[in-house]
Amino acid sequence: QKLCRKTVEFMHRQLIMLYMVAACRAVAINDLLDRASERSDILHSLSTTLSHDLDSQFPPIGRVIMPRPSMCHTASLQTPIDKYQALQVSESDLLSLARSLLQAWEDPLAVLSTSANTLPHPAQSSISNKIQELQEHSKNLGDGLDILSGKMGPAAQTIASLPYRGGNDIGEDRISKLINFNFLLSCFRRDSHKIDSFLKILRCRAAKMQPEMC
Amino acid sequence: MMKKAVELVLLLLLLFFTPHIMGKRYSPPGKPTLTRCRSPEKETFTCWWEPGSDGGLPTTHALYYRKESSERVYECPDYHTAGENSCFFNKNDTSIWVNYNITVVATNTLGSAFSDPVDVDVVYIVKPNPPEKQTVTIMEDKGWPFLRVSWEPPQKADTRSGWITLIYELRVKLEEENEWEMHLAGHQKTFNIFSLRSGGKYLVEVRCKPDHGFWSEWSSTSYIKVPDYFHREKSVWILLTIFSAFIFLILTWLLHMNSRSLKNCILPPVPGPKIKGFDNQLLKNGKSDEIFSALMVSNFPPTTSSNYEDLLVEYLEVYVPVEQELMQEESKDLHGGCLKCERSTSDSDSGRGSCDSHTLLMDKCGETKEEGRHTDRASSRMLTEAQRHQKGWEKDTLTYAHGDMVSPDMSNGRVKTWPSVFSPLPQYSSNPLDKQSSLEMAKQHCLSTSSCLTQPGHSTKEALGPSNWDFCLGNKQPHLLHPQTQVGRQLQAHSEVNISNIGRKQAPAGLQSPALRSTEYVEVQRVNEEDLVLLQPVVSGCGRIEGYPQMPKGKDYSKVKGVDSDNMLLLQREVMEEDWCPGVDQEINGGTGNCYTSSTVNTTQKPTACIHTAMPVQGDMALAMNGYVDTATMCTLPTC
Numbered sequence: 001q002k003l004c005r006k007t008v009e010f011m012h013r014q015l016i017m018l019y020m021v022a023a024c025r026a027v028a029i030n031d032l033l034d035r036a037s038e039r040s041d042i043l044h045s046l047s048t049t050l051s052h053d054l055d056s057q058f059p060p061i062g063r064v065i066m067p068r069p070s071m072c073h074t075a076s077l078q079t080p081i082d083k084y085q086a087l088q089v090s091e092s093d094l095l096s097l098a099r100s101l102l103q104a105w106e107d108p109l110a111v112l113s114t115s116a117n118t119l120p121h122p123a124q125s126s127i128s129n130k131i132q133e134l135q136e137h138s139k140n141l142g143d144g145l146d147i148l149s150g151k152m153g154p155a156a157q158t159i160a161s162l163p164y165r166g167g168n169d170i171g172e173d174r175i176s177k178l179i180n181f182n183f184l185l186s187c188f189r190r191d192s193h194k195i196d197s198f199l200k201i202l203r204c205r206a207a208k209m210q211p212e213m214c
Numbered sequence: 215m216m217k218k219a220v221e222l223v224l225l226l227l228l229l230f231f232t233p234h235i236m237g238k239r240y241s242p243p244g245k246p247t248l249t250r251c252r253s254p255e256k257e258t259f260t261c262w263w264e265p266g267s268d269g270g271l272p273t274t275h276a277l278y279y280r281k282e283s284s285e286r287v288y289e290c291p292d293y294h295t296a297g298e299n300s301c302f303f304n305k306n307d308t309s310i311w312v313n314y315n316i317t318v319v320a321t322n323t324l325g326s327a328f329s330d331p332v333d334v335d336v337v338y339i340v341k342p343n344p345p346e347k348q349t350v351t352i353m354e355d356k357g358w359p360f361l362r363v364s365w366e367p368p369q370k371a372d373t374r375s376g377w378i379t380l381i382y383e384l385r386v387k388l389e390e391e392n393e394w395e396m397h398l399a400g401h402q403k404t405f406n407i408f409s410l411r412s413g414g415k416y417l418v419e420v421r422c423k424p425d426h427g428f429w430s431e432w433s434s435t436s437y438i439k440v441p442d443y444f445h446r447e448k449s450v451w452i453l454l455t456i457f458s459a460f461i462f463l464i465l466t467w468l469l470h471m472n473s474r475s476l477k478n479c480i481l482p483p484v485p486g487p488k489i490k491g492f493d494n495q496l497l498k499n500g501k502s503d504e505i506f507s508a509l510m511v512s513n514f515p516p517t518t519s520s521n522y523e524d525l526l527v528e529y530l531e532v533y534v535p536v537e538q539e540l541m542q543e544e545s546k547d548l549h550g551g552c553l554k555c556e557r558s559t560s561d562s563d564s565g566r567g568s569c570d571s572h573t574l575l576m577d578k579c580g581e582t583k584e585e586g587r588h589t590d591r592a593s594s595r596m597l598t599e600a601q602r603h604q605k606g607w608e609k610d611t612l613t614y615a616h617g618d619m620v621s622p623d624m625s626n627g628r629v630k631t632w633p634s635v636f637s638p639l640p641q642y643s644s645n646p647l648d649k650q651s652s653l654e655m656a657k658q659h660c661l662s663t664s665s666c667l668t669q670p671g672h673s674t675k676e677a678l679g680p681s682n683w684d685f686c687l688g689n690k691q692p693h694l695l696h697p698q699t700q701v702g703r704q705l706q707a708h709s710e711v712n713i714s715n716i717g718r719k720q721a722p723a724g725l726q727s728p729a730l731r732s733t734e735y736v737e738v739q740r741v742n743e744e745d746l747v748l749l750q751p752v753v754s755g756c757g758r759i760e761g762y763p764q765m766p767k768g769k770d771y772s773k774v775k776g777v778d779s780d781n782m783l784l785l786q787r788e789v790m791e792e793d794w795c796p797g798v799d800q801e802i803n804g805g806t807g808n809c810y811t812s813s814t815v816n817t818t819q820k821p822t823a824c825i826h827t828a829m830p831v832q833g834d835m836a837l838a839m840n841g842y843v844d845t846a847t848m849c850t851l852p853t854c
Contacts, residue, residue, distance in 0.1 A: 041425055048426065069313050070283045081309045083257050083377050190311055193337055193426065197377075200425075204376025 072187035092155035104162035242325025271322035282313035340427030343368035
């Protein structure tokens with residue numbers, strides 16, 4: 001009976017600890033998620049603006065021969081395609097997806113940045129600046145998500161590898177340069193939206209005590 | 215595929231048959247255009263198109279779409295839910311993060327037309343419904359009302375799971391206004407509006423927007439009326455009082471700042487006497503030299519005038535018992551005349567001899583006697599003259615003065631008669647007191663133009679300059695004269711002393727001395743064309759002890775009747791007006807005559823003697839006698 005009682009006490013204590021840990025973690029995660037959501041929001045907004053800037057001067061022929069989005073290098077990553085599916089993904093998986101996507105764009109953004117310097121476009125300088133901002137925000141978000149994943153358990157740590165195989169050169173002639181640049185940017189725009197959506201779902205889920213967050 | 219083949223066959227058939235059947239001019243339909251596609255909640259979406267011309271035939275439209283990852287063509291599942299020319303994609307048909315390639319086809323019997331394909335990603339076309347369940351209530355905060363607006367997100371938008379994140383915006387306006395007041399509410403679902411107008415009716419609307427989508431339409435308007443409240447009125451009154459108090463303070467301050475100028479405006483200050491070049495500070499310091507030097511004008515006396523006045527030399531001191539007028543004259547030849555006079559001192563002419571008997575000698579070194587009408591000019595002139603002669607004559611005058619004062623013996627040296635005409639009788643028998651006062655008065659007369667220097671102090675008198683003293687001291691007793699004429703005496707002093715002596719000598723003639731009588735001075739006005747020296751008596755203030763200068767009541771002009779062989783001017787006195795001083799006896803007037811001093815115009819070397827005439831006056835003062843300078847005559851009359 002003593003042993004029973006001790007076990008119960010131990011269990012009790014563990015539960016309390018878990019609860020406390022969970023509570024502690026919850027508070028911290030909330031803030032972290034909030035910050036991450038904000039940054040992903042900015043990231044996507046920037047990419048949208050950039051796409052619009054590029055589209056305004058895009059040659060009409062480019063739309064026709066532009067590669068399809070299914071040819072994005074991150075297309076292989078399985079992501080939810082509707083709300084029902086998205087809401088069923090676990091928090092860890094959501095975070096893992098976000099981190100994988102973010103990680104996948106580290107190299108392509110660098111390529112975009114270098115090619116933006118020689119982009120044959122009237123708004124070249126503005127585009128170049130924005131690409132640099134994108135890189136900055138992306139890095140910050142990546143760091144934040146790394147911290148988050150540390151708090152959310154081992155399942156959040158897995159990152160899918162999505163290598164970019166486009167190489168450093170995005171094209172030879174002006175048209176192909178523009179087309180490839182636009183294509184890459186559209187891929188990034190979608191992926192940034194995915195990241196943002198996942199993080200916001202996570203934020204809402206984590207903010208059970210603060211319903212006004214959602 | 216099957217569907218497509220069927221459609222194509224149908225189209226071909228239509229194309230063949232329609233022209234035969236109709237016989238009219240029909241054409242294939244025009245190209246439709248996809249206008250927009252929207253998703254209200256990121257779960258479903260709708261696309262609308264605009265049909266082209268129908269070509270006169272019934273045209274059907276079809277929407278076909280293709281998803282990005284497959285080649286399969288789908289037709290729109292629902293053409294009706296969203297209305298005409300629309301295609302509604304329900305949840306099952308909607309996929310996100312997938313590009314839809316949508317085309318609309320318009321078909322009639324003659325043909326079909328394809329619209330341009332449009333790529334749509336659902337996540338980019340989100341436009342939610344407006345917020346719902348909007349409420350506006352009036353609440354109070356410390357007596358001030360405010361509006362509290364609250365709402366709910368649109369029902370379809372799933373914000374609770376975080377699928378959609380909405381931000382809200384509301385707008386408010388008064389009923390009568392045209393401009394809306396916008397407020398961004400962020401993620402919150404309530405909002406407070408302050409600064410309401412009392413009794414105003416407000417309109418409130420809300421809308422929302424997903425984080426990367428389009429703004430919704432405005433919600434339905436909520437109306438609210440703000441009740442009247444008194445605080446507003448109170449505050450208005452408080453503001454008014456504060457404002458008026460503020461303005462009052464400003465006015466007071468302004469008034470204070472401009473008080474001086476206002477005072478000057480309302481109560482202008484009484485102007486004090488201002489003498490050009492006169493400095494009050496110097497006066498206070500007591501240095502009269504500086505004062506008078508400041509008063510002196512450099513180019514004075516004027517050298518430009520060329521009338522006869524300049525040629526005349528002296529001041530004639532004429533004592534008129536009745537009129538008591540003084541005449542004064544100043545000429546530039548004074549200097550020259552004085553020099554000559556000086557020279558003449560050593561002359562042993564008969565003129566000198568007459569002087570021994572205390573006759574008054576004509577003196578060209580006349581100085582202005584200022585009484586009554588003393589002016590700055592006169593005094594300055596006098597001063598300049600006095601100072602000019604001062605050096606040369608000081609010693610002489612002093613000795614003469616002394617000599618004269620000590621004894622009536624005039625044998626030593628000439629007496630530079632100050633052209634002052636005395637009435638010998640009344641004055642000299644006056645008691646010392648009178649004389650003193652008359653002296654005072656005379657002094658004061660002399661000093662009238664120099665401000666405030668009516669002190670009988672010796673120093674001041676001397677400071678003023680010897681010339682002043684000289685003529686003021688006209689009827690003084692010698693002993694009175696003595697202390698004052700110690701320094702820097704003018705020759706005029708001597709003459710006056712002489713006159714006084716003469717006067718005294720006449721005393722035993724039995725004439726009563728009247729009340730105080732001051733010296734009368736005659737001013738040689740000018741010489742007119744007929745060689746007439748016009749003398750102008752200067753009133754010395756008869757009988758007044760206070761010594762204020764009197765304006766001459768009348769003027770006696772002495773005309774020079776002629777010049778005799780001895781270069782003596784024969785003067786003729788004319789009395790213009792009578793001014794009997796109180797206390798003056800008829801007898802005296804009758805007994806007294808005017809002592810005329812004549813100045814020789816022709817720069818004679820001879821000293822001129824003061825003719826003392828003592829002709830009895832018969833009531834009227836129109837003396838017809840001729841006053842002429844004749845030492846012999848003079849001598850005979852009073853003393854000789």
